[in-house]
Amino acid sequence: xxxxxxxxxxxxxxxxxxxxxxxxxxxxxxxxxxxxxxxxxxxxxxxxxxxxxxxxxxxxxxxxxxxxxxxxxxxxxxxxxxxxxxxxxxxxxxxxxxxxxxxxxxxxxxxxxxxxxxxxxxxxxxxxxxxxxxxxxxxxxxxxxxxxxxxxxxxxxxxxxxxxxxxxxxxxxxxxxxxxxxxxxxxxxxxxxxxxxxxxxxxxxxxxxxxxxxxxxxxxxxxxxxxxxxxxxxxxxxxxxxxxxxxxxxxxxxxxxxxxxxxxxxxxxxxxxxxxxxxxxxxxxxxxxxxxxxxxxxxxxxxxxxxxxxxxxxxxxxxxxxxxxxxxxxxxxxxxxxxxxxxxxxxxxxxxxxxxxxxxxxxxxxxxxxxxxxxxxxxxxxxxxxxxxxxxxxxxxxxxx
Amino acid sequence: xxxxxxxxxxxxxxxxxxxxxxxxxxxxxxxxxxxxxxxxxxxxxxxxxxxxxxxxxxxxxxxxxxxxxxxxxxxxxxxxxxxxxxxxxxxxxxxxxxxxxxxxxxxxxxxxxxxxxxxxxxxxxxxxxxxxxxxxxxxxxxxxxxxxxxxxxxxxxxxxxxxxxxxxxxxxxxxxxxxxxxxxxxxxxxxxxxxxxxxxxxxxxxxxxxxxxxxxxxxxxxxxxxxxxxxxxxxxxxxxxxxxxxxxxxxxxxxxxxxxxxxxxxxxxxxxxxxxxxxxxxxxxxxxxxxxxxxxxxxxxxxxxxxxxxxxxxxxxxxxxxxxxxxxxxxxxxxxxxxxxxxxxxxxxxxxxxxxxxxxxxxxxxxxxxxxxxxxxx
Ligand SMILES: Cc1cc2nc3c(=O)[nH]c(=O)nc-3n(C[C@H](O)[C@H](O)[C@H](O)COP(=O)(O)OP(=O)(O)OC[C@H]3O[C@@H](n4cnc5c(N)ncnc54)[C@H](O)[C@@H]3O)c2cc1C
Numbered sequence: 001x002x003x004x005x006x007x008x009x010x011x012x013x014x015x016x017x018x019x020x021x022x023x024x025x026x027x028x029x030x031x032x033x034x035x036x037x038x039x040x041x042x043x044x045x046x047x048x049x050x051x052x053x054x055x056x057x058x059x060x061x062x063x064x065x066x067x068x069x070x071x072x073x074x075x076x077x078x079x080x081x082x083x084x085x086x087x088x089x090x091x092x093x094x095x096x097x098x099x100x101x102x103x104x105x106x107x108x109x110x111x112x113x114x115x116x117x118x119x120x121x122x123x124x125x126x127x128x129x130x131x132x133x134x135x136x137x138x139x140x141x142x143x144x145x146x147x148x149x150x151x152x153x154x155x156x157x158x159x160x161x162x163x164x165x166x167x168x169x170x171x172x173x174x175x176x177x178x179x180x181x182x183x184x185x186x187x188x189x190x191x192x193x194x195x196x197x198x199x200x201x202x203x204x205x206x207x208x209x210x211x212x213x214x215x216x217x218x219x220x221x222x223x224x225x226x227x228x229x230x231x232x233x234x235x236x237x238x239x240x241x242x243x244x245x246x247x248x249x250x251x252x253x254x255x256x257x258x259x260x261x262x263x264x265x266x267x268x269x270x271x272x273x274x275x276x277x278x279x280x281x282x283x284x285x286x287x288x289x290x291x292x293x294x295x296x297x298x299x300x301x302x303x304x305x306x307x308x309x310x311x312x313x314x315x316x317x318x319x320x321x322x323x324x325x326x327x328x329x330x331x332x333x334x335x336x337x338x339x340x341x342x343x344x345x346x347x348x349x350x351x352x353x354x355x356x357x358x359x360x361x362x363x364x365x366x367x368x369x370x371x372x373x374x375x376x377x378x379x380x381x382x383x384x385x386x387x388x389x390x391x392x393x394x395x396x397x398x399x400x401x
Numbered sequence: 402x403x404x405x406x407x408x409x410x411x412x413x414x415x416x417x418x419x420x421x422x423x424x425x426x427x428x429x430x431x432x433x434x435x436x437x438x439x440x441x442x443x444x445x446x447x448x449x450x451x452x453x454x455x456x457x458x459x460x461x462x463x464x465x466x467x468x469x470x471x472x473x474x475x476x477x478x479x480x481x482x483x484x485x486x487x488x489x490x491x492x493x494x495x496x497x498x499x500x501x502x503x504x505x506x507x508x509x510x511x512x513x514x515x516x517x518x519x520x521x522x523x524x525x526x527x528x529x530x531x532x533x534x535x536x537x538x539x540x541x542x543x544x545x546x547x548x549x550x551x552x553x554x555x556x557x558x559x560x561x562x563x564x565x566x567x568x569x570x571x572x573x574x575x576x577x578x579x580x581x582x583x584x585x586x587x588x589x590x591x592x593x594x595x596x597x598x599x600x601x602x603x604x605x606x607x608x609x610x611x612x613x614x615x616x617x618x619x620x621x622x623x624x625x626x627x628x629x630x631x632x633x634x635x636x637x638x639x640x641x642x643x644x645x646x647x648x649x650x651x652x653x654x655x656x657x658x659x660x661x662x663x664x665x666x667x668x669x670x671x672x673x674x675x676x677x678x679x680x681x682x683x684x685x686x687x688x689x690x691x692x693x694x695x696x697x698x699x700x701x702x703x704x705x706x707x708x709x710x711x712x713x714x715x716x717x718x719x720x721x722x723x724x725x726x727x728x729x730x731x732x733x734x735x736x737x738x739x740x741x742x743x744x745x746x747x748x749x750x751x752x753x754x755x756x757x758x759x760x761x762x763x764x765x766x767x768x769x770x771x772x773x774x775x776x777x778x779x
Contacts, residue, residue, distance in 0.1 A: 142741050144669035167742045213745050214752035220742075278530040281578060289769040344759075345767060348532040349557050352760055354603040357439075357562075363600065371603040375756060378737045379745050386741065388679055 013084070021084050028092040031057055040093045041269070043369045045217070048131065048173040054095045055128035065102055065126055069110065072118070073126045079315050083308070090261030098170060101125040101132035105178050108196065108245055112237035121176075121198070135165040135179035135199070135223060136246070142167075143389050145180070146190045146243060150225060152181040152197060154232065154239075159183070159197065161205075161228040167383070171208050171221040174201050180242050187240075194242035198234040205229070213379070215372035216354075250385070257325055257384075258332035260305045266339045267298060274346045284346060293345075297338050304331045323398035326390035333380040333387065340377040344370040404699065406474060414474035416451050421482045427750045430483060439607040440486045440563055449518025454492060458500055462512035469640060469702040473647040480651025480761075483753055485606055487521050487560035489648070493641040495522025498568045498585055501707065502625035502633050507587070511566070523564035523590075525555040525611050526634065533766040535634055536580045540613065542571035548619040549573075551586060552594075554612050561609040562599045564590045569613065573628050585630040586622045588613070604757040632711070639718040640705040642765045646698035646725045649761045652754050653691045653728055656736040659751050660684065663740055680739060687732050694728040697721040715778045719771035725761070726768035733758035 013021065036054055039046060058064040066082045068074035077085065089097075097103075106125050109118050124130040141148040150163025161181060171177065177199050184193030199206070205228040210218045237245050271294060277284040284290050311324040344351045351371045356363040381387040395401040406414060424444060433441045448454050456472055458464025465471075472492075479488055496515045499508055514520035531537035540553020551571045561567065567588045575582025588595065594616035597609035625633045664675030664684060674680055701721035704714050733755045737744035744751055762768070 137742070140668075142669065144671075147669070147671075212747040214747050214756060216747070277532070279532050280534060281530075284532075287769075289772065345763070348763065348767070349527050351763065352557050352559075352602045352604070352608065353600045355601050357599040357601060357607070362598065368600075371756075371759065374759070375603070375752075378734065378755075379742075381738060382741055382745065386738075388677075388738075391679070 013080075017080060017084060020081055021088060024085050024088040025092065027061070028088060028094065031061070032092055032094050033057070036095055037093050040095055042366055043373055044365075046095055048170075051095055051098055052128045052131070055097060058097075059127055064097075064128070065106065067103075068106060068122075068126075072106075072110065072122050079312050083312055087261030087264075090259055090263075091265050092261075093265055098131065100134045100170070100174075100178075101130065101176075104134060104249055105132050105176075105198075108178070108236060108249055111248060112196075112245055114233075116233065117198075117236065130175045131170070131173055133168050133171045133174035133177045133201075135168055135171075135177045137167045138164060139166050143386060145246070146194065148180055148182060148194065150179065150181045151185070152183050152195060152230070154183070157232050159230045159232060159235070161197070161199065161225045161230055163225050165223040165225075166220075167211070168208075168221045168223045169219055171201070171223050172210060172218070177201055177223065178236075180246060183239050183242075191243040193240050194246075195239050196236040196242040196245040197230055198236065199225075199228065199230050203228045203230065213376060215376040217372070217376065258304055258308050258328040259336060260301065260308060260332070263301055263332070263335050263339060264305075266336075266343075267294075267301060270294065270339055270343055270346065273343065277346050277348070290342075290346070293338075293342060297335060297342065300331070300335055300338070304328070304335060307331070323394045326385075326393045326397075329384065330381075330387050330390050336380050337374075337377050340370075340374045344374040346370075410471060410474055413452075413456075413471070414478070417453070417475055417478040420447060420451060421478055421484075425482045425484060427483075427753075430485070434485060434605045438563065439601065439605075444484075444486055445521070446518050448486065448488065449516070453488070454518055455516030457492065458496065458512050458516055462500075462508055463516035464512065468706045469643050470699070472644055473650075473699065473702050476644045476647035477651035477654070480648035480653075480757070481655045483605075483652070483655075483750070483757055487523065487563050489641060489644055490524065490560035490564070491515060491520075491522045493644045494524040494637060495564070495566065495568045497637045497640055498524075498624050498633065499587065501637065502585065503587075504621060507621065507624075511587070520565045521560070521563050522566050522568060523558050523560040524637075525558040525561065525567045525569045525588075525613075527556045527558070528554065529556055533770040534578065535638060536583065536631055537578050538570050538572050538583050539577040540569070540571040542573050542584055542586065544573070545617070548617065548622060549586065551588065551613045551616045551618065554610065556610050557602075557608050558597075558611045559602070559606055559608045561590070561597055561611050562607045566590055567595070567611065568624070570630060570634060571613075575628075580631050582628050583630040583634065584627050585624045585633055586618055587624060588616060588618055588622065592616050592618070602760070604760040605753065635715070636707075636711070638765055639714055642718050642722055643698070643701035643705040645761060645764060646694070646701050646721050649725045649729055649758065650691070650695045650698045652758050652761065653694055653732045656732050656751060656754050656758065657684075657687050657691050659754075660687065660736045660739050663743075667741075674739075683735055683739060687735050690728040690731050694725050697724040712778055716775055719766075719775040719778065722766060722771040723768050723775065726763070726771070729758040729762040733762075 036050060065073050066075040066077050066085055070076050106122060109121055136145055138148050152159040152161045179197050179199055180194050181197050182193055183195040187193035205226040207224040209222045211220045211222055212218055275283045275285045279287045308328055315321055347367055347370060350367050353368045453475055455464035456467045459466050499511045528537060528539055542549040542551045567590050569586050569588045570583055572582050573584045594614040596612045599609045602608050664680060665673055667674050698721060701718050704717045736751055737755055740751055743749055
C-alpha cells in the first residue's frame with residue numbers, strides 16, 4: 001500500500017468525533033422507545049403514529065433537522081457529524097425518518113422559498129405536524145422525469161392542476177404533496193416549462209388510490225388531480241423553473257444514502273440469526289458456503305463505509321457532492337438487497353409461509369416476513385433514481401462518456 | 402440425438418396450451434388464488450379429462466406410462482401460467498411413492514383415483530432444523546399389533562390442505578439424522594390425530610404445518626421396506642426436482658418474454674428502453690440463463706425414471722438444480738429491475754412469477770445444498 005497516500009488521510013475519527021458519536025449513541029440508548037426499536041427489529045409495519053412519534057422525540061431534542069440552517073433549527077454540525085448521527089440512528093435500529101418534508105421539501109424552501117413559505121411550512125415540518133409526500137413520477141415519466149405531463153394552468157390567483165402522479169410513497173398518510181407540474185405546454189426543451197408546486201392533500205379533486213406491492217404491502221399510491229385548485233403563493237421559485245429546483249434537490253442529496261449504519265445492524269442481526277439456524281446439526285454460520293457469503297457482504301460493507309468516509313473527507317470544505325452520491329447509492333442498495341436475501345436464505349425451506357389462513361394458528365410472523373422483505377427490497381435499486389440511471393450519471397458527469 | 406418433443410408430446414403441449422388460454426388466464430388464476438380453498442376443483446377435473454394426471458403411471462392403473470420427459474411440457478406450462486393446483490405434489494411426489502414402492506393392491510386402490518382426479522396428495526417430510534437434509538426425520542412410527550402409530554411435526558407441507566392422502570416419513574429406528582431407520586407411510590389426511598395449521602405461501606400456494614399425534618395406520622400403509630426409506634425418498638425427490646426444474650423453465654420463459662415485450666414497448670427519453678445497450682446486454686444474459694436452464698432441466702428429466710443408476714441420477718439432478726437455482730434468481734431479479742416500478746406492483750403477473758421463481762430456487766434444496774451433494778456424489 002502506498003503509505004504516503006494513506007498518511008494524508010486519517011482513517012479513524014478524531015477524538016472529538018468519537019466523543020460526539022458516543023454522545024449520540026448514549027442518547028439513543030436512553031431515548032429510542034423500546035416498542036419502536038422492537039418493531040423495527042421485527043420488520044413490523046410502522047404506522048404514521050410510530051413514524052411521527054420518533055420524529056417528535058428527535059425534534060424535542062433539537063436533532064430532527066441537523067442540516068438545516070441553525071436559525072430554523074439546524075444543529076450546525078459539519079458533514080462528518082451529520083454522517084455520524086445518521087449512521088448511529090440506523091445502527092441503533094431507530095425508525096427511518098420520512099425524508100419528503102425534512103430532507104426534500106425543506107431544503108428546497110430554504111433555497112428557493114419566499115419568507116412566507118418558510119414561515120408557513122418549515123416549523124410544521126420540524127415539529128412533525130405535517131406529513132409530506134413527493135409527487136414526481138408519473139405513469140409515462142419515471143427515469144425520464146422531465147417528460148412529465150401533469151398540467152397546471154393559472155387562473156387568477158390560483159393554478160388548476162390536472163393529471164396523475166404515481167408510486168407516491170405514503171401519499172395515503174400525507175397532508176401535503178410537492179409536485180413537479182407543467183405550466184407551459186410547448187417548450188423547446190422538455191425541462192423548461194416545469195414548475196414546483198405545493199399542494200394540500202385535502203384539496204377537492206385529489207384522489208389517492210393504493211398500489212399494492214408484491215409483498216402485499218401498501219406504501220405507494222396513485223394520486224389523481226382533477227381540477228385541483230392551488231393558490232399561486234404555493235408556487236416555489238419562478239414559474240417554469242421547477243427543473244432547476246428538482247436538480248438542486250438531487251445535487252443536495254445527503255451523504256447517508258449508503259445507509260451504512262442500518263446495514264451494519266442488519267449484518268450483525270443476520271450473523272446472530274444464522275448462528276441459530278441449523279445446518280447438518282451445526283450452526284449455519286459454520287457452513288463454509290453460507291459463511292463465505294456472509295463474509296463477502298461484510299467486506300463489501302467495510303469497503304463502502306471507508307469509501308463513504310473518504311468522500312465525506314473531500315466534502316468537509318463544503319463542495320457539493322456529485323457522482324459520489326450515485327456510487328454510494330448503487331453499492332449501498334446492493335448491500336441492503338444482499339442482506340435481505342441472505343436473511344431469507346438463512347431459514348431455507350421455512351421462508352415459504354406468508355400468512356395464516358385461519359388467524360388463530362400459532363404463526364411465526366418474523367420468519368414469514370423474510371421472503372416478503374426480500375421481495376420488497378428489490379425496490380431499492382429502482383427508486384430514488386434507478387441504479388441504471390445512477391450509472392448513466394457517473395458515466396456522464398464523472399467520466400465524460 | 403433429438404431435443405425436440407415428439408408428436409405425442411407436441412399434441413399434449415398443444416392441448417395444455419389450449420386449456421390455459423381458455424381457463425387459466427392470469428385473471429382466472431387471481432380468482433382461484435383468492436378463493437377460500439386457494440385452488441380449483443374444476444381445474445383439477447379438467448386436468449384429469451385431458452389426461453395430465455395419469456401421464457407417468459402405468460396403463461393398468463389408468464395411466465399413459467410416460468417418462469419424466471413426457472411431463473416436461475406440462476411442467477413448463479404450469480410454470481408459465483403459475484398454476485397453483487397440487488400437480489407436482491400429487492403426480493410428482495405423493496403418487497410416485499405408491500407407484501414405485503406400493504404393493505400391487507395399494508397401487509390398484511390409489512393410482513386409478515389419482516389418474517381420475519379423485520385423489521390429491523402431498524408429501525409431509527420437512528421438519529424443524531432439517532433445512533434441506535433429507536435424512537433428518539424425528540417423527541416416530543411405533544409398531545403396534547395392528548400396524549403403526551405415528552407421532553411428530555412436519556413443516557411447510559405444500560398442498561397438504563387440499564390433500565386426501567399424505568405420504569409421511571417417520572422413523573421406525575435410529576437417531577434423528579441417521580440415514581437408516583426411516584420408513585414411508587401412506588396416511589389418510591383426515592385420520593384421527595392429524596391436524597393442520599394452514600397458511601398461504603409467498604408464492605401463493607396453500608401449505609400447512611402438519612401435526613401427527615398417535616395416528617394409527619395399518620401395516621400395509623408402509624411403502625417400501627421398513628427402515629430403508631431414505632433411498633426411496635431421494636429417488637422420488639430427485640424425480641420431483643427434475644419436474645420442478647421444468648416448471649422453472651416455463652416460469653423463466655414467461656419472465657423473459659414479458660421483459661422483452663416491456664423493453665420494446667416502454668418508452669422513456671422518447672425511445673423504447675430496449676434501445677439502451679446497457680439494457681440489451683442484460684436481456685441477452687437473461688435469455689442465456691433461460692437456455693442453459695432448459696438444457697439442464699431436459700437432462701435431469703431424462704435421468705430420473707426408475708432404471709437410472711442412483712449416483713448418476715443424483716449428480717445430474719444436483720447439477721440441474723444448481724443451474725436452475727442460479728437462473729431463477731438471475732432472471733427474476735433482472736425482470737423486476739428492467740420493469741422499473743411496474744415490476745414491484747402486485748398487479749402485474751411478473752411480480753408473481755418473481756415470487757414463484759424465488760421459491761423454486763430454494764425448493765428441494767438451494768444451489769449451495771446441491772453444490773455440496775454434487776461434489777460429494779461420485
Ligand atoms: C417502492 C417505490 C417507491 C417510490 N416512491 C416514489 C415517490 O414517493 N415519489 C415519486 O415521485 N416517485 C416514486 N417512485 C418512482 C421511482 O422514482 C421510479 O420508479 C423510478 O424513477 C423509475 O421509473 P419507472 O418506474 O417509470 O421505470 P422506467 O423509467 O420505465 O425504467 C424501466 C427500466 O429501464 C431502465 N432505464 C430507463 N432509462 C434508462 C437509460 N437511459 N439507460 C439505461 N437504463 C434505463 C431503468 O433503470 C429500469 O430498469 C417510487 C418507486 C418505487 C418502486
